[in-house]
Amino acid sequence: MEFADVVRERRSIRGYKPDPVPKELIRELVEIASGAPSSMNTQPWHFHVVAGEPLEAIRRENTELMMAGAPLRREIRLHGKYEGVHRDRQVEIAYQLFDAMGIRDDRPMRQDWMMRGFRQFDAPVSIVVTIDRSLEESTVAYLDAGAAVHALVLAAWERGLGTVINGQGISQSPVVRAHSNIPEDEIIVTCVAMGWPAEDFAANDVKSSRVPVDQIVSFVGFD
Numbered sequence: 001m002e003f004a005d006v007v008r009e010r011r012s013i014r015g016y017k018p019d020p021v022p023k024e025l026i027r028e029l030v031e032i033a034s035g036a037p038s039s040m041n042t043q044p045w046h047f048h049v050v051a052g053e054p055l056e057a058i059r060r061e062n063t064e065l066m067m068a069g070a071p072l073r074r075e076i077r078l079h080g081k082y083e084g085v086h087r088d089r090q091v092e093i094a095y096q097l098f099d100a101m102g103i104r105d106d107r108p109m110r111q112d113w114m115m116r117g118f119r120q121f122d123a124p125v126s127i128v129v130t131i132d133r134s135l136e137e138s139t140v141a142y143l144d145a146g147a148a149v150h151a152l153v154l155a156a157w158e159r160g161l162g163t164v165i166n167g168q169g170i171s172q173s174p175v176v177r178a179h180s181n182i183p184e185d186e187i188i189v190t191c192v193a194m195g196w197p198a199e200d201f202a203a204n205d206v207k208s209s210r211v212p213v214d215q216i217v218s219f220v221g222f223d
Contacts, residue, residue: 006158012208013162013193014097014116015201016123020051021161021194026125029159033152038144044135045148046186048128054179055126061175062118072171075188076142093208100202117168123193126169127152128176130186145189152192162197162204165190 001009030047038044050058072078082090095104103109120126129149135141153163169191170176176188197204 001158006154010154010157011162011204011206012164013195013197014121014164014203015198016121016162016193016195017198018124019196021125021196023049025159025161026127026194029152029155029161030127032155033148036144036147036151038147039140042135042141042144044131044138044141045145046130046132047152048130048180048182050126050128050180051124055120055124057179058126058169058176059119059122061179062120062169062172063115065172065175066115066118070172073173074167074170075173093206096206096208097203100206102202114168117166118171120166120169120191121164121193123164123195125194126166127192127194128170128180128182129189129191130182131189133185133187136187142189149190149192156194160196161194163192163194166193167191169193 026049030049033047034043034045036045081087098104098110098113101109101113103113116122129145131141131145149165153165156163167190170188173188176182176191182188
């Protein structure tokens with residue numbers, strides 16, 4: 001595929017086949033992702049690939065805690081509730097997904113949909129992305145990690161794998177840390193659910209809209 005096509009066609013996949021993803025294929029994707037640019041070549045990222053029983057344990061404990069009303073315990077600073085245009089975009093994609101699944105007016109099913117995120121969308125693989133704790137106060141390190149994550153999901157899409165970058169999956173970060181064997185000198189930033197897309201899962205066909213380029217770009221010094 002042409003690079004532009006990979007970027008434009010990639011979608012967030014929220015329904016997966018149970019089929020395993022080969023370890024060597026994931027290793028190849030991480031190698032590609034590690035070629036992302038980073039400030040002063042610091043390469044602050046780490047990728048903890050979790051599957052099988054450890055991932056099932058994360059799902060179970062995340063679900064139990066969230067259903068019990070436990071507070072979120074993420075390790076990065078959060079923004080609070082979205083407001084204004086950002087809230088509008090959040091609601092827009094939520095309604096697109098609810099409509100695709102036929103659950104817009106079904107409150108119990110909408111709650112189950114939310115819990116899918118805490119279960120890491122039942123994907124066969126979760127890749128937990130961390131940065132070195134020594135760079136905790138460096139905004140640039142999070143930008144670098146984001147560049148690597150983008151490279152990872154694009155490489156996966158080009159090979160037929162689906163992904164969704166999933167902050168809900170690390171909402172109970174101590175659970176994720178324990179079952180993923182993440183060392184204390186790293187900070188959990190996000191996770192990526194990964195697997196082979198389920199063809200009959202309607203939400204997988206949803207493509208979020210993008211703001212027209214003229215609304216987000218300015219040119220200075222051009223004729």
